[in-house]
Every structure is written in structure tokens, then in C-alpha cells.
Amino acid sequence: MAQGEKLFKGNCASCHKVDAKLTGPALKGVKAKWEGKGDIYAWVKNSQAYLKTGNPMATAIWEEYKPTIMTPVALSNEEIDAVFHYVDNWAPPVAKVVDNGPAAPTDEGSNNWLWLLVLALLFLVVGLSLSGVKRSLANAVNEAEGHGPLPETTRMQTVRAWMWEHKVFTSFLGLFLVVWVILQLWDAAWVIGVYGGDEVPHYKPEQPILFNHTLHAGKADKGNLASNGQYCHSSAEKSKHAGIPSTNVCRNGHKAVNAGRSEAGTKEIQKIYAHAGWDPDKGAYTGKEEPVRWVKVHNLPDHAYFNHAQHVAVGKIECQTCHGPIDEKMDVAEQWAPLTMGWCIDCHNKTEVKMAGNGYYDEVMARLKGDEKLGHHELKQYLEDGKITVKELGGWECAKCHY
Ligand code: HEC
Ligand code: HEC
């Protein structure tokens, strides 16, 4: 099965889908169709040669698809069997549950708090009813002694009297409630305006074109994030901004790839042509361009300064460290990290600067060596033991990140 899948994906999937037409017909059930009517092995190995035998099965399928030729495939009979075994046993993928990172945390801690609260309320009710019983008993005693009942009191007065009687308990309960509410608000306040990280669902806006990062940066034949990422967001290496590629970058790649593996993919590629002003039929520009209005996913506030080149080129941090597994499981780009100040400084605190063999620092160090006045004492530390974190280098100074 695994072998069949590999062979199918490697040799046939560029033209065939299992259950739908692509360049060639759907392949599910085709082997059974050919049984006894033609030599499907000979066809797969070299369809044009097989056509010369005049087999009616082959001729019919050629009539339908010509002049598109099924190119010869160098597979053995066993391998072809494996392909059809895979194809015939293929089932459409079950709709996948979108995994937005860990689900909203079911906070054990705050649950315990809630239980304590319920318990406290229960005590209150029991306490109140007990005081009612006590009153009835007192009345009964009074009556027996001929004093008449205690003066009527309203419920509110009863409660107040009870609370006065149980000052310590009431104050603790009150304090407890106030602290609990503050803690809840505190927790909630931390994630106001935060759209990434472990605690909130990630921000994942809908885009005008369904661009699939995993397909392009991960699985696409030629690419991986290192090369394609730098190709598409080329300025990440050189400047503050990572930059979004112009429509022509998309169009260049899609001159050859003009159909997706699904109808939806093909439709999305047509949108690129429209935006770039490219007529795929004529193979020429129409002159009517319109930039794609991508939705910005990450938004640092204006008062914070973040520089991609500093992190990517100098710091040698991989895109995925901050943007998550965009090449593995992100069909639609999402904000993966929380982008809070805590997130920045936490990393600066624990990350060691990669100075060895780093051109940027070789120069800095050469300048500082032996210059007591110029040298940060932190850098002197580095000269001694070869270790320094971003924080020690000044990565916690407010002005480094704030205008
Ligand atoms: C370059 C594109 C291409 C590739 C690659 C390709 N095919 Fe095809 N295939 C076609 C086309 C187009 C047809 C329709 C007949 C024609 O036009 O030659 C077809 C027809 C067929 C048919 C006949 C379908 C029917 O309904 O009877 C079979 C079987 C088949 N292909 C199997 C395979 C297998 C198995 C592989 C991989 C090992 C493969 N093809 C790879 C393009 C391709
Ligand atoms: C140290 C963390 C970090 C690394 C490493 C990093 N980025 Fe970023 N990236 C950010 C932050 C923070 C923003 C938001 C910047 C802003 O709003 O000014 C961002 C924004 C972006 C954007 C803008 C997208 C949008 O619409 O929001 C792109 C594109 C991008 N990064 C691509 C890359 C690529 C490609 C790499 C690797 C070459 C990379 N980044 C490496 C932190 C990082």
C-alpha cells in the first residue's frame, strides 16, 4: 500500500487523480474496467506504442483525450499492480479537524478555586438555616416561659446579624471573593489583544487568495522554507521588513504550473493571473494590473521596533522559531507566537548570541578587543568565556525596542 502510494504520487499524480479528472481520467476502478479487454500493463508502460495494436479500449480512451499524450512510465508489472491496489483502496480523506494549537486551557487551578467558592456558599446557606432553627428554638423557650416571641426581623436583618456574629468567617469569605475576581480579571487581561501563543486561538484571517504555505514552503517539489522563504520574502534577510512578494513573483512561478491539484487550486491560480494582468492563453501581459490586498497577519504596535534582518541574518534564527511550523501544517498563515513584550524579552533572556563565525560580530569584536573604554563589560565577559545572551548584550534595554 505504502509503495503503491509512493509510486502513484511519484509517477501518476501529476496527471491523474484517484477520483476525478485531471489531465488524464480518474484512475479508480480502471483496472477492473480493462480486465479482459486490453493489456493495462502495456498501456501504462507505453500508451502510444500500445495504441498501434488497435485495441478498442485504448483507442476509445485516446479518442477522448487526444492530443494529450500519456507519457511512457518505466514501471514493472508488480509496481503497476501496487499503484492500482493503492488507487482502488483509496478513500477520500475525512475532513480534518483544524488544530489551532492547544485548546483553550481547562485551568485546573481556577477550577479548584470555583469548588472552594461553592463550598463556602454551601456553608453560608447551612449557617443561615441553622440560625433560623436557633431562632425558632429561642421563640419556643420564650413562649414556654411566657415572654412572647422575639421581635420580628426581616431576612436582611437576619443575614446582617448572622454576619456580625460570624465576623471572622464573613471577612475571610469577602476577602476570598475579591481576590478571586481580581485573579480572574488579571488572567483575562493578560491575553487582551493577544492573537497567538498557547492561551488563545491563533489569529488566522481569510485571505483574498487561498495561498497554502505548507504546499509552497514544505512539500513543493523544488522548495523548502530556507530557499523559497528567502525567495518570496526576500527582504527578511536584508531589512526590517520581511515583505510580501509582488504578484509577479507568483506569476513567474505559475507560468508553468497553471492548474492546481484540485479545481479550487486552479481557480486560485486564475486569480493570480487576473491580478498580475497576465493572459495565460495568449502568454502575454494585458497591462491591467491590480495588487492583491493581502490581510496583514502580524501587527506590532507602532511604538515597538522589530527588525527581521537582525534576527534572521545576524541572529541566525529560523523563520519557524517565530512563525511556527508554517512549512508543515499551515494551509493559511496564522499568527503563531503571541508577539507580546514578554515573548520578546523571554527569548532575549535565554538565547545565546551566536557570535562564533558570525561576520557581523567578528567585526564588532575586532574593534572592541583591547579597547577598554569602548567595550561593554558584557562583551569582555564574552571574550573570557565565549558566552553571552541577547539580554546581556542589551536586548532588555527599553530603547532597543521602543521608539
Ligand atoms: C503526463 C501525464 C500522465 C502521466 C504522468 C500518467 N498518465 Fe495515465 N493518462 C494520461 C492521459 C492524458 C490519459 C488519457 C489517454 C491519452 O490521452 O493518452 C491517460 C490514461 C491512462 C489510463 C487509461 C484510463 C482509462 O480510463 O482507461 C490508465 C490506466 C493510466 N493512464 C494509468 C496511469 C498510471 C498508472 C500512471 C502512473 C504510473 C499514469 N497513468 C501516468 C496522462 C498521464
Ligand atoms: C525573532 C522572530 C522572527 C523571526 C526569526 C522571523 N520573523 Fe517574521 N515576523 C516577526 C514579527 C514580530 C513580525 C511582525 C512585525 C511587525 O508587525 O512589524 C513578523 C512579520 C512577518 C511577516 C509579515 C506578515 C504579515 O502579514 O503579518 C512576514 C511575511 C514574515 N514575518 C516572514 C518571515 C520570514 C520569511 C522569516 C524567515 C526568513 C521570518 N519572518 C523570521 C518575527 C520573526
Ligand code: HEC
Ligand atoms: C526566538 C528568539 C527571539 C525572539 C522571540 C525575539 N528576539 Fe530579538 N533578538 C534575538 C537574538 C538572538 C538577537 C541577537 C541578534 C544579534 O546577534 O544581534 C536579538 C536582537 C534583537 C534586537 C537588537 C538588540 C541589540 O542589542 O542590538 C532588537 C531590537 C530585538 N531583538 C527586538 C525584538 C523584538 C521587538 C521582539 C519581539 C517582537 C524580539 N526581538 C523577539 C532573539 C529573539
Ligand code: HEC
Ligand atoms: C525586546 C524588545 C522590548 C524591550 C527590551 C522592551 N519592550 Fe516594551 N514592548 C515590546 C513589544 C513588542 C511591545 C508590544 C506588546 C504588545 O503589543 O502586546 C511592548 C509594549 C510595551 C508597553 C505598552 C504595553 C502594551 O501592552 O502595549 C510599554 C509601556 C512598554 N513596552 C514599556 C517598556 C519598558 C519601560 C521597557 C524597558 C524596561 C521595555 N518596554 C522594553 C518590546 C520590548
